[in-house]
Amino acid sequence: MSTNVLLFYLFAAVIVVFSILTVSSRKILRAATFLLFVLIATSAFYFMLRYTFLAAAQLTLYAGGIVVLIIFSILLTSHIGQKFDKIGFKKAFFSALVALFGAIMSIVAILQFDFPPTVASSTEELPVKEVGRSLMNYGEGGFVLPFEVISILLLAAMFAAIVIAKKKKD
Amino acid sequence: MIQGIPIIHFLIVATIMFFVGVYGFLVRRNLITILMSIELMLNSVNINFVVFNKYLYPDQLQGHFFSLFVIAVAAAEADVAIAIIINVYRRFNDINVEDVSDMKY
Numbered sequence: 001m002s003t004n005v006l007l008f009y010l011f012a013a014v015i016v017v018f019s020i021l022t023v024s025s026r027k028i029l030r031a032a033t034f035l036l037f038v039l040i041a042t043s044a045f046y047f048m049l050r051y052t053f054l055a056a057a058q059l060t061l062y063a064g065g066i067v068v069l070i071i072f073s074i075l076l077t078s079h080i081g082q083k084f085d086k087i088g089f090k091k092a093f094f095s096a097l098v099a100l101f102g103a104i105m106s107i108v109a110i111l112q113f114d115f116p117p118t119v120a121s122s123t124e125e126l127p128v129k130e131v132g133r134s135l136m137n138y139g140e141g142g143f144v145l146p147f148e149v150i151s152i153l154l155l156a157a158m159f160a161a162i163v164i165a166k167k168k169k170d
Numbered sequence: 171m172i173q174g175i176p177i178i179h180f181l182i183v184a185t186i187m188f189f190v191g192v193y194g195f196l197v198r199r200n201l202i203t204i205l206m207s208i209e210l211m212l213n214s215v216n217i218n219f220v221v222f223n224k225y226l227y228p229d230q231l232q233g234h235f236f237s238l239f240v241i242a243v244a245a246a247e248a249d250v251a252i253a254i255i256i257n258v259y260r261r262f263n264d265i266n267v268e269d270v271s272d273m274k275y
Contacts, residue, residue, distance in 0.1 A: 023194030
């Protein structure tokens with residue numbers, strides 16, 4: 001068994017275990033920390049697939065940005081050490097049933113689907129130069145329009161966050 | 171592609187992650203934990219996009235860029251959601267979805 005295969009199963013186990021802990025932990029700060037582990041393992045997947053730029057973006061934006069934002073808002077709105085109430089058995093049972101049913105249905109569909117043959121690709125990493133050229137290209141295979149739309153969206157989200165969270169004068 | 175790992179294994183991991191997120195979304199009562207479940211779901215979909223791109227069409231980059239844009243949208247979404255949560259906390263002194271039942275006081 002090569003190191004790649006071993007590492008894949010290690011990260012897959014990390015993702016599964018810590019995502020379950022994220023939704024079941026009764027302390028909110030711990031749940032946020034477990035979410036951080038899940039996001040870092042996902043970034044490791046991207047590194048293994050040789051999309052290094054995407055992996056770096058995942059690390060900085062998700063693991064570095066969003067989780068810190070979530071932890072900040074936890075500190076602002078919750079008491080540390082406070083535990084959630086136990087979930088009622090009925091609600092937990094039916095929610096688990098829904099999730100389990102959906103997961104089994106999806107996995108059966110995946111197993112039965114006839115995927116086109118896997119194309120052998122190079123193990124070289126995707127050069128960042130190519131990423132930049134594609135983002136700025138307006139011809140075939142270029143993404144300049146979504147790139148610009150995203151920039152407007154981020155600006156709008158920034159304004160929205162400031163306006164909503166601002167203290168109103170009475 | 172990763173030598174020795176079929177595409178199905180990635181997809182199964184992403185499926186499990188997605189439905190764990192669905193379970194958390196249904197069960198949790200705190201607004202921030204609901205937001206965390208949504209992040210889990212978005213993340214699992216990102217894995218699918220990237221894996222399809224790498225395994226089936228490695229000479230194109232659509233999946234790669236789509237996940238990049240999804241990450242940006244998720245950042246914007248978390249940003250606005252947390253602003254709303256802080257505002258709700260200011261008004262109701264609590265962020266349980268059951269206590270925040272009226273839109274206007």
